[in-house]
Amino acid sequence: MPQGEFELIARYFSRLGAERADVRIGVGDDGAVVMPPSSRELVVVMDSLLEGVHFPAGSPAASIGHRSFAVNLSDLAAMGAEPAWALLALTLPSADEEWLAQFSRAAGDLCRKHGVALIGGDTTRGPLAATVTMVGIAPIGVALERKGGQVGDAIFVSGSPGDSAAGLALEQGRLHVADAMSAQILRDRFLFPTPRCGIGVALRGLASACIDVSDGLGGDLEKLCAASGCGAEVDAAALPVSEALLSAVGREAAREYALTGGEDYELLFTVPLARLGAMTSAIARGLGPVKRIGSLVAGKGVKVFARGGVMQFSGSGFDHFAT
Ligand SMILES: [Mg+2]
Structure with a gap:
């Protein structure tokens, strides 16, 4: 120049x-x-x-x-x-x-x-x-990694995943939402994501494994599972979807955005059962918005349990399958 x-x-x-x-x-x-x-x-x-x-x-x-x-x-x-x-x-x-x-x-x-x-x-x-x-x-020696999760550990996620992907869809004109306030909240979640720095530091010594959600909760959980050598079961009803996303797209689509959306920049982490008490205390002391969504299990891959059945994560999305 x-x-x-x-x-x-x-x-x-x-x-x-x-x-x-x-x-x-x-x-x-x-x-x-x-x-x-x-x-x-x-x-x-x-x-x-x-x-x-x-x-x-x-x-x-x-x-x-x-x-x-x-x-x-x-x-x-x-x-x-x-x-x-x-x-x-x-x-x-x-x-x-x-x-x-x-x-x-x-x-x-x-x-x-x-x-x-x-x-x-x-x-x-x-x-x-x-x-x-x-x-x-x-x-020294306390940085969190994707590996380290053990069968039985509780899975947590911060914030409300899915908002950002809906915000991007709004920005690109792929999604239309009647409620202007919800639309603005979702757009802002894409345009100005909140990095969870305070939560990440507080998880040292508490979480067994951690990853940030950039490619979608399901895919990033799969990466954490692969690194930790186990599988995961997620309760769809426990996914923390925002009021804005719910009112914009409805419950079914909100869960889909939450699981596959991406660009959330939320933290997805696991906590051993023995440290759940310490985790509860940390939340009570103001750790920030985190919610338990499932558990690590033996095997591999990510399964999501919903009232309509079980979904298995594969590649970039979820497939319904009969158990
Ligand atoms: Mg990352």
Whole structure:
């Protein structure tokens, strides 16, 4: 990009996010220098958002700014790490000042909220895409993993999965909802997802396995099960679907969105029965919106029990099958 455009971009990203005392050299040099705390492990994640792949063309700049950092915060939450530093690689068709202002304001607000400092990055001209690398901190040996779940463990999920997928369908005109307020709530859940950082950190020492829901609850539960070497049974009636989703699409479709939707950025985790008491206490102390939806079982694969029968997860969706 021409020099003037680089200066413009630098103005929006030179001090984005939280001020952190552990950043010795930040944005503006050839590299960043940070001072990790002693006796801690660093957890490193990266996620790309491409126009037309991860968000529809014409999405609001504020949403792209929020989501490109939120999806990485969610991965750190799933690992039980406290977010610290971020790098941003931004590819833009042109340096549109209004777009940059909205993108950086939303990204900065989210980063400050979670104590993250932007310490560097890169800007290129090309099709719109944002790639963020984020580094989090955790005590040695306690980061959460997808493996570690045991037969009998309770399965929990945070928030209300399915909202985001319905919000995306609304954005793309594939879904029409008469109730304007429900429609707006669902759209916002896609455009501005809530990474569950506080819950992720609180689950250290409590959860036996954890994953964040990016590809759909059923598929991500299948990944957790595969990593943990067991299967899962989910009670469809226990799925925490939101009032907005229920009123927008009805109970049957709401469950389908919840199980197969994706882009929720909620945490899906397992808790050994011996720690359920501690889990109940954590919930009472304000852990956040989490709900038990089923149990890990011997075998493999994900089965969902509903009044109409049993559904088996296969590939990307659920098939009804007779037992
Ligand atoms: Mg993930």
